[in-house]
Amino acid sequence: MTAFILVPGMFTDTHVWRETAARLTEEGDEVHAVALTGTGGPRPAAADTIDLETHIADVLAVIDSVGAAPGRQIVLVGHDYGIHPVLGAADRRAERVGRIVYLDSGLPQDGVPALAAVPDPALREQLAERAGTDGELPAPARDGWQRWGSTEGVPDAALDRLTASATPQPLRTLLQPLRLTGAAASLPLTGVLCNAGGSSIEMVQRGVDFGEPTLQVFTGPQVTFFELPTGHWPMLSLPAEFAEVLRRAAEGGGHRLVAPDAAQPPAHLRPFLLDVPDIPRERTGHTDLYLPAAEGPRPAVVFVHGGPVSAEARPTPRDWPALTGYARYAAGQGVVGVTLDHRLYDVADYPLAAEDLDATLELVRADPRVDGQRIALWFFSGGGLLMADWLRQPPSWLRCLAASYPVLAPLPVLGPVDARFRPADAVPKAGALPLVITRVGRERPEIAATVEEFLTASRDCGAAVEVIDVPNAHHAFETIDLTPESRDAVHRGMRAVLDHLAV
Template identity: 55%
Template sequence: MTTFILVAGAHTGGWIWQEVAARLRESGARVCPVTLTGMGADGPAAGPGTDLETHIDDLLRLIDELDAPEVVLVGHCYGIYPVLGAADRRPERIARIVHLDAGMPQHGDQALTLVPDEAVRERLSRRTGADGDDRLIPPPPLEAWQRWGSVAGIPSSALTRLTANAVPQPVGTLTQPLRLTGAVSALPSTGVLCTGNGSSIAMVEGLVALGDPRLRALTEPRVTFFELDTGHWPMLSRADDVAGTLLRAAAGEGHRVTAAVSEQPAHLRPFLLDVPERRRERIGRVDLHFPGDLSDALPEGLPDELQADLPDGLRHGNLPNGLHADLPDGLSEAEGPWPAVVFVHGGPVHPDVRPTPRDWPGFVGYARLMAGLGAVGVTLDHRLHDLADYGRAAEDIAEAVDLVRADPRVDADRVALWFFSAGGLLSADWLAAPPPWLRCVAATYPVLAPMPNWGRVDSRFRPAVALRSTERLPVVLTRVELERAEIAATVEEFLAAAKECDADVEVIDVPRGRHGFETTDHSGQARHAVERAARSVWGHLRG
């Protein structure tokens, strides 16, 4: 008989598992919904010293008291912190850990990152103690729960009950770092991803494919995944499905993510257009791909026999079909200054991933494509290594743009910014206050609003909100038909805002296209979409 220990998220206690626990018991399982210290009337009262270790001790006492051969620890949201802490100290008693719409905190991490209010996070991070009136964080009011996670699927009566039963969270439980020895990392685990809250198996597989070393463990056979099509509180919205999923997880079922070592990762496959190599200069984290061909950069007087050995395209900058007509009259490939297009990658991308994004075939291909039209194509590596890094990444982009505009070979009054995937959030600053030299913003399969579970992302990075204040800055948006549902919803939100404020947004659809299609789909429709987007951006630069 499996014993489930259910640990709730912030501001809640054992009561939130009532319906799930009933279904599990009906199946013959033993169930222990836990109310941690300070988290409800049926648990111990909190004191000034209540912290994460207090909650870990609560679980250790329960595990030690249980006469159970097989314990499955289930942590929802904040609950995964004490769950991992307890499992790390009693690994021999734990059969499996279930992350129910919860992250993967590591040694030294704080649950403070879950708090959606940046000002509160900043204030609490500077605290040296937990004394005084603010040692408890009040729960959100009814209308603010969605800031802690998607409330999709929760009946209004259950949301009202959540608000009524929620209790203040002891500050120390969020600010004290998690201490792990590493023993927990060998235990079987299951991730239950709530798609309505911005997580999916496809997203996990995409991140694993990028080569992030932190996610390598997710490809091990002991790790499984399930999806639930609901918001962040599935125990309130889909109790039956949660119970069934937990039983299947305990049995070792679920989807397994594999690392296909023999196959080239999707982001490192060739670009869908055959674009000739261009002269490239590397300055710090920025690469500039110049109009013209590589012969411009070759030493003068190269012997004829060596010239003949150069690959096709190094001496002749052939453009992809359909783009010849867009070259300005009389353009000389050796002349400048040229306009520039700065390509902004998504992420998060771990700093140890190699090659870095500016060398990925897709971005290099786009840069060469624009160089073929007569613009400097700029690729860069920004430091979006974690969801909390959007501010730092925005600074990197601003610095890169300044560097490009200061180059005498660039026309500083004709620049475009082109954003991809989760880099789409970084367009918000430019949409909110577009400088006169910014001729257009482009976005390809972009994320245009933070996912509900991206609590650490500053509220300023909301392109749909920023769009309302822009002064008719043209936007070229490439949308893929087979986009992940959680990302497609952010695009629809953006387009609804664009319609409201009559923004100048051109939408280019890619039939049957997927996220990252430029290196996985070499169909005529995909190529046409990329060429059309490039022509549109070039047109705005020329205008």
């Protein structure tokens, strides 16, 4: 027998588990939905005393109430904020816990408060300023749940119940740091990812391949993953399917990630797919120039990396083989290739990244070796949102915008982004500015949808868009899909950009 201990997320109480719990008990499993103090459980007179430790104690009390019996295992399930008290309790009762299930939640670390997982950067900043104070975060209205996660698939009646039973979140539960000793670090784990919010097993695997340090722990044999085609509340939208996932997780089922081959560099550090001239860079601040062997001021192509990328990533993006490969390729064709590092470390950092790009363009256009009236910008992946500024007010010297496998609308899984950075909203003002979009056939669905949204908006306003399709290529294909099709796409993209620069 399995004893499932279900811990709800922010603003919610035990009712959210009702249908899933019923399906689990029908199969003979034991289910305990935890009523967290002040939200689903009793609200003490001194509500301002409720903090994360209070909720950890709530989970510990349920663990201690579950009788020990041969063959019985406890599975702790934490939904969004609920993973914080789950991990705190597992750390103190590691010998009692058989598995931890992360349900569409973050990856809490020792010393980090739950505030870090609040999806809205502006709200995070506001709440951080209240550290050390009392108070509550109001529960969402019916139309406000989307701010906290995708509501796709949740029936209207269930959304009504969710809203009616919602309670404010005690502020100290978000501001108190989680403290872990590491006692539960080796426990089996399962991640349940909800695709409608933009998360997927493929996305996590790519993060592992990328070398993201916090994800390497999930490549162990004791870690499994499941996906559900729904939003952030699968216990309301797909209760039967979610119950089956929990049963399979308890049995150790699910997808296992592939650890990076220690003998191979991460995918983004593998060689560029083309042989390009070994042109040295000239570095100034956060900008690198690759200069052609040509007389007179030359046009320039500025290659803008994606993200968010960790501030600790080494090498930094301007030294990644794909970016240096494009820049050297451009220089070999007679134009100045430019790369830069910008500060897109978090989705809240798009304004900072835009400032860095502005600074690079000012530097490049002032260089006497550059024809400041003939500039192209080429964006990659998450850098695509930065296109919006240049679509909205294209200067006369900007001759072309290009984007490869771009993200062209904010992805819900990453959190809210400043409304300024929505290319589909800006493209009607682009006028005759030429656009070159390289679209990969094996794109993640959530990213592909943003490209389609942008292309639809472009067609509606008559924007000048050329689409280069690479049907069998993946996101960031230049170092992983070393095929004639991929090479041809890079050649075609470069040729299109150079034609608009009249080179």
